[in-house]
Amino acid sequence: MEALPVFRWRLAPDGYATRRQLRARGLRPGGQDVAAQLERPRRRRGPLVAYLYRVEDAKPVRPMTPAKWAALAKANTARRTCPECGRDAGYVIPTSLGMCVTCAYPDESAA
Numbered sequence: 032m033e034a035l036p037v038f039r040w041r042l043a044p045d046g047y048a049t050r051r052q053l054r055a056r057g058l059r060p061g062g063q064d065v066a067a068q069l070e071r072p073r074r075r076r077g078p079l080v081a082y083l084y085r086v087e088d089a090k091p092v093r094p095m096t097p098a099k100w101a102a103l104a105k106a107n108t109a110r111r112t113c114p115e116c117g118r119d120a121g122y123v124i125p126t127s128l129g130m131c132v133t134c135a136y137p138d139e140s141a142a
């Protein structure tokens with residue numbers, strides 16, 4: 032087994048990311064082995080180590096299928112549709128109002 036490349040903290044090359052950084056981009060290591068490690072020297076203790084994965088081998092956390100996108104779009108549309116006037120308000124209907132602002136405050140929007 033090859034020794035892992037070790038990089039200094041904050042000097043990681045492009046194309047590598049920690050598990051947390053992958054997660055922030057909606058990715059996961061996807062079964063790949065650790066590709067490299069970062070070390071941050073600390074006084075009196077062993078270095079702080081972070082494991083790096085190759086971004087190109089990472090997989091999406093939840094692959095979005097067309098059906099999932101459609102369900103998501105439908106849910107978003109439903110959340111924007113006013114139950115009072117039945118129109119797409121263009122924003123999520125506030126649960127405190129239970130209807131679009133135009134329906135909740137007809138006088139103010141007419142003025």
Ligand SMILES: [Zn+2]
Nearest residue numbers: 113116131134
């Ligand atoms: Zn309305």
